[in-house]
Amino acid sequence: MEAKQIREAVYLLIGAGFVAFGAAFAVYLGVRAENPALWAAAAAHTYPFFGATGTLVLLLTSFFLMLALWSAKNNIEGERERAITQYINLAFMFGASYIIAKYLEVTRFEANGLLPGQYFSDQLLGVANGHLFVAAHVFVTAVHALFVLGLLALILKVRKDLDALRRDGDLLPLETTGYYAHFVTIVSLFMLPILYLSR
Amino acid sequence: MQPKSSAYLPADLAGWRRATDHKIVGLAYIFLAFAGLLFSGIFDVFVQAEQMTASVKIVGGGTFHYLFSYRWITYAFLFLLPGLFAGFGHFLVPLQIGAKGLAFPRLSRAALKVYGGGAFFLLLGFFFAWRDTQWLFFVPQGFGANLGAALLGVGMALVALSMAFNAVNFIVTVNTARAEGLEWGDLPLFTWSIYINAFAQLLAGPVLIAVAVALGLDAAGLKLFSPRHGGDPLLLQQLFWFYAQPALFGLLVPVIGVLGEVISALAKKGIFARKPIVGAMALYTLISFFAGGQHLAGRGVSTYATVLFGALGILLVVILAVMIFNLVLTLNKGAIGLMSPMLFALGALVMLGLGLASGMILASPVGGAALNGTTFEAAYFEAALIGGGMMGFFAAAHFWWSKLFGRTYKEGKGQLHAVALTLLLAASVILKLIVGLKGLGQHPFAYEAGFGLMLPAGIAAVLAQLILLCVSFNLLVSVFTGAVMNDPWRGKTLEWQTPSPPPPANFDEAPEIVAPYQYPAKGGA
Numbered sequence: 217m218e219a220k221q222i223r224e225a226v227y228l229l230i231g232a233g234f235v236a237f238g239a240a241f242a243v244y245l246g247v248r249a250e251n252p253a254l255w256a257a258a259a260a261h262t263y264p265f266f267g268a269t270g271t272l273v274l275l276l277t278s279f280f281l282m283l284a285l286w287s288a289k290n291n292i293e294g295e296r297e298r299a300i301t302q303y304i305n306l307a308f309m310f311g312a313s314y315i316i317a318k319y320l321e322v323t324r325f326e327a328n329g330l331l332p333g334q335y336f337s338d339q340l341l342g343v344a345n346g347h348l349f350v351a352a353h354v355f356v357t358a359v360h361a362l363f364v365l366g367l368l369a370l371i372l373k374v375r376k377d378l379d380a381l382r383r384d385g386d387l388l389p390l391e392t393t394g395y396y397a398h399f400v401t402i403v404s405l406f407m408l409p410i411l412y413l414s415r
Numbered sequence: 416m417q418p419k420s421s422a423y424l425p426a427d428l429a430g431w432r433r434a435t436d437h438k439i440v441g442l443a444y445i446f447l448a449f450a451g452l453l454f455s456g457i458f459d460v461f462v463q464a465e466q467m468t469a470s471v472k473i474v475g476g477g478t479f480h481y482l483f484s485y486r487w488i489t490y491a492f493l494f495l496l497p498g499l500f501a502g503f504g505h506f507l508v509p510l511q512i513g514a515k516g517l518a519f520p521r522l523s524r525a526a527l528k529v530y531g532g533g534a535f536f537l538l539l540g541f542f543f544a545w546r547d548t549q550w551l552f553f554v555p556q557g558f559g560a561n562l563g564a565a566l567l568g569v570g571m572a573l574v575a576l577s578m579a580f581n582a583v584n585f586i587v588t589v590n591t592a593r594a595e596g597l598e599w600g601d602l603p604l605f606t607w608s609i610y611i612n613a614f615a616q617l618l619a620g621p622v623l624i625a626v627a628v629a630l631g632l633d634a635a636g637l638k639l640f641s642p643r644h645g646g647d648p649l650l651l652q653q654l655f656w657f658y659a660q661p662a663l664f665g666l667l668v669p670v671i672g673v674l675g676e677v678i679s680a681l682a683k684k685g686i687f688a689r690k691p692i693v694g695a696m697a698l699y700t701l702i703s704f705f706a707g708g709q710h711l712a713g714r715g716v717s718t719y720a721t722v723l724f725g726a727l728g729i730l731l732v733v734i735l736a737v738m739i740f741n742l743v744l745t746l747n748k749g750a751i752g753l754m755s756p757m758l759f760a761l762g763a764l765v766m767l768g769l770g771l772a773s774g775m776i777l778a779s780p781v782g783g784a785a786l787n788g789t790t791f792e793a794a795y796f797e798a799a800l801i802g803g804g805m806m807g808f809f810a811a812a813h814f815w816w817s818k819l820f821g822r823t824y825k826e827g828k829g830q831l832h833a834v835a836l837t838l839l840l841a842a843s844v845i846l847k848l849i850v851g852l853k854g855l856g857q858h859p860f861a862y863e864a865g866f867g868l869m870l871p872a873g874i875a876a877v878l879a880q881l882i883l884l885c886v887s888f889n890l891l892v893s894v895f896t897g898a899v900m901n902d903p904w905r906g907k908t909l910e911w912q913t914p915s916p917p918p919p920a921n922f923d924e925a926p927e928i929v930a931p932y933q934y935p936a937k938g939g940a
Contacts, residue, residue: 218591220591221518221519221587221591221592224586224587224590224591225518225519225522225583225584225587228582228583228586228587228617229579229583231617231618232579232617232618232620232621233621235618235619235621235622236621236622236624236625239621239622239625239626239654239657240625242654243625243629243650243654246650247650347636347638348638351632351633351638354632355625355628355629355632358628358632359625359628362628
């Protein structure tokens with residue numbers, strides 16, 4: 217496989233990912249447009265803190281992956297190995313903290329009885345069909361969280377293959393993981409205003 | 416004599432599982448497509464039998480609708496997608512561009528495994544969803560939120576994911592692995608069709624995956640799409656049609672690609688206006704992404720949307736018509752050999768013609784509003800997707816069978832099957848179109864007397880399924896007992912420059928790169 221082929225494949229998959237998120241956002245905005253009163257009542261149940269934190273940690277994930285690549289290309293021989301490992305560890309840590317932030321957000325929903333379960337009621341928001349807000353919100357964030365989990369798997373794979381990177385100087389896995397991280401982050405940058413800040 | 420097919424076929428099951436050779440993976444998809452067609456045929460026989468008369472009923476209404484849905488699910492996801500796109504795409508694209516293989520062989524194998532998982536979940540859903548699932552998500556039936564529905568959603572999503580992987584593989588291979596000197600303008604029509612359809616599979620597939628996530632949430636109790644709980648079923652339909660129009664109806668693009676190859680080789684003539692056909696394929700695919708809403712006319716969408724989507728739908732029909740007319744014009748003054756592949760190709764043209772005529776009426780806002788939801792619409796689907804798609808698949812199978820296995824089928828039987836299948840399918844569709852114009856509903860489980868034409872239409876459709884068994888038998892048996900055959904058509908594309916079946920690395924010597932379809936003038940040397 218040539219580097220050109222792998223890069224092209226990654227671009228294509230990222231393009232497809234953008235279309236998938238286009239669909240997810242369309243669902244969200246469609247449901248929201250049909251239920252303005254519901255979204256007004258639900259404003260108290262969106263958590264901009266979690267949205268902003270998630271976006272910030274993904275930005276940092278992308279940033280540290282970029283630093284890892286930069287180090288691999290430019291650092292002085294001998295120092296670079298430690299720097300790459302540290303940057304990749306930091307990227308993974310921030311990526312994982314996104315999942316933690318998402319988990320905490322979901323537990324808030326659950327604590328307020330908004331997730332299906334023993335205390336679930338679609339009247340909890342004081343407006344009929346309150347579940348629609350939760351459904352649309354969880355739908356978009358669940359699709360995104362799946363992509364973030366994919367990113368974490370890619371970072372782990374890059375870390376596992378660091379020996380090959382050192383031996384062969386093959387930076388392509390790190391480079392393409394960085395592309396993917398940028399894509400996931402860009403989507404998050406759209407999610408923040410659409411799901412959390414717009415009231 | 417040792418079968419020549421042993422040149423690249425694995426000796427045991429483990430070899431199939433480990434295989435990354437595009438030819439073996441392609442064959443696996445083609446064999447799975449035959450299995451999918453069998454499932455679809457079984458469901459179809461029940462559906463047709465149930466629809467034949469107003470009085471005699473075999474299964475209940477709910478079961479009928481369920482079987483109806485599964486007939487289409489298995490046909491689209493377990494036959495058309497793996498057969499036309501993944502199967503022949505895998506086998507032929509590298510050969511037609513003079514490449515040694517696909518760009519990502521391991522991705523190829525992974526996609527096959529994902530497809531296997533998807534097929535498993537789709538079929539598993541059958542045992543858990545004994546209710547009206549309605550695969551097209553039309554109101555009022557909607558999509559029942561239960562375990563079977565969730566399994567169906569997962570199955571569809573995995574199949575779509577597998578096709579998206581294949582799409583990446585095909586696109587990157589064509590972009591980067593063409594033989595030296597093979598320019599874009601010299602790519603065969605079939606390779607172009609797979610390349611263009613790959614974009615549809617790649618970009619639309621993830622939307623179906625998003626639909627599966629949404630269905631999972633629905634089944635978990637969040638009721639995103641249930642009208643009884645304030646949800647909007649139209650949203651689900653719109654999402655599904657965003658996928659289905661380019662990815663499933665878009666499979667007519669590979670059908671056109673197949674027909675171009677077959678007609679050109681058996682009429683010994685270059686394809687008429689080949690490059691405009693390629694442009695039309697691209698335009699058809701592009702517009703398909705915006706035209707899914709045409710199927711929702713009369714189903715709760717606004718008048719404005721109905722007119723807009725109707726215009727796009729008519730545009731699609733016109734583009735398809737242009738491609739078909741060009742193929743018909745290819746026949747003009749050709750040295751036409753009425754062999755099995757040509758007869759299947761002509762049958763496909765007949766069915767696509769019926770699909771065009773009915774599709775034009777349905778795409779118009781007035782026609783759509785009046786006839787969507789009637790047997791007319793069901794007949795349109797059958798003409799375009801079943802008639803065009805299935806006849807296209809068998810045209811490809813008969814045309815390239817010797818390339819796949821180095822052996823050939825019984826030609827006389829193939830010819831008989833092609834003619835019989837065309838007549839039966841066309842009769843069934845025409846009769847259903849007439850009944851639809853009289854106002855019979857789309858899934859007529861129970862209806863008033865007075866639609867007697869449903870009886871001969873159903874009999875023709877059931878007989879067509881029996882013929883399909885014979886077609887499949889004729890092909891599959893020939894893998895073991897057929898006469899050895901290398902190049903029966905004297906084809907002028909690169910896959911015919913290598914022995915049949917091809918060696919593991921496809922070409923023992925670098926193929927001679929020439930423009931495709933350079934047949935001598937009729938009567939010439």
